[in-house]
Amino acid sequence: MEIESRAFPDPWSPQAFRLTRSYASWVCLLDELLIGYCICLIVEDEASIANIAIEPAHQNKGYGTGLLQYSLVELKIMGARRIYLDVRRSNIAALMLYSKFGFRTMGIRKNYYNAPPEDALVMCWEETDERI
Numbered sequence: 001m002e003i004e005s006r007a008f009p010d011p012w013s014p015q016a017f018r019l020t021r022s023y024a025s026w027v028c029l030l031d032e033l034l035i036g037y038c039i040c041l042i043v044e045d046e047a048s049i050a051n052i053a054i055e056p057a058h059q060n061k062g063y064g065t066g067l068l069q070y071s072l073v074e075l076k077i078m079g080a081r082r083i084y085l086d087v088r089r090s091n092i093a094a095l096m097l098y099s100k101f102g103f104r105t106m107g108i109r110k111n112y113y114n115a116p117p118e119d120a121l122v123m124c125w126e127e128t129d130e131r132i
């Protein structure tokens with residue numbers, strides 16, 4: 001929750017984290033300190049990335065790339081052939097990260113986010129992409 005509240009303008013509530021307790025999740029550890037997490041839902045051959053964040057003091061150092069790479073490989077092993085996510089259209093760091101792994105924009109959810117209001121881009125990675 002501490003990382004979440006520092007990483008997002010509209011952080012998840014504790015209840016939102018509890019609701020994803022059964023999801024597939026991976027964390028990023030730096031000298032045994034938790035500095036990031038990736039929370040994913042997988043249903044049959046489709047997965048979605050529900051949340052991913054790196055502690056702001058450790059952003060832009062490659063940890064997000066490492067965490068996402070690991071999570072995507074694990075999701076593939078678990079049978080995911082398509083992986084979806086939503087992202088604020090102004091979130092350049094996240095867009096850079098996802099495009100590195102071959103995620104493509106499939107659609108827009110108008111005014112999907114609050115505080116501040118913003119559209120979401122819906123992105124998808126498909127098994128045919130060989131970057132993972």
Ligand SMILES: CC(C)(COP(=O)(O)OP(=O)(O)OC[C@H]1O[C@@H](n2cnc3c(N)ncnc32)[C@H](O)[C@@H]1OP(=O)(O)O)[C@@H](O)C(=O)NCCC(=O)NCCS
Nearest residue numbers: 007052053054059060061062063064065087093094096097
């Ligand atoms: C998105 C996030 C997880 C990326 O993690 P990270 O550890 O900072 O990412 P990396 O250091 O691995 O960098 C990934 C790419 O994003 C780019 N990037 C990272 N921070 C950036 C910034 N502030 N501005 C522009 N680009 C940035 C990097 O250049 C890198 O691309 P490159 O390897 O081609 O240079 C992290 O910024 C974060 O937690 N943001 C807040 C929460 C969030 O927005 N989560 C995503 C919700 S959809």
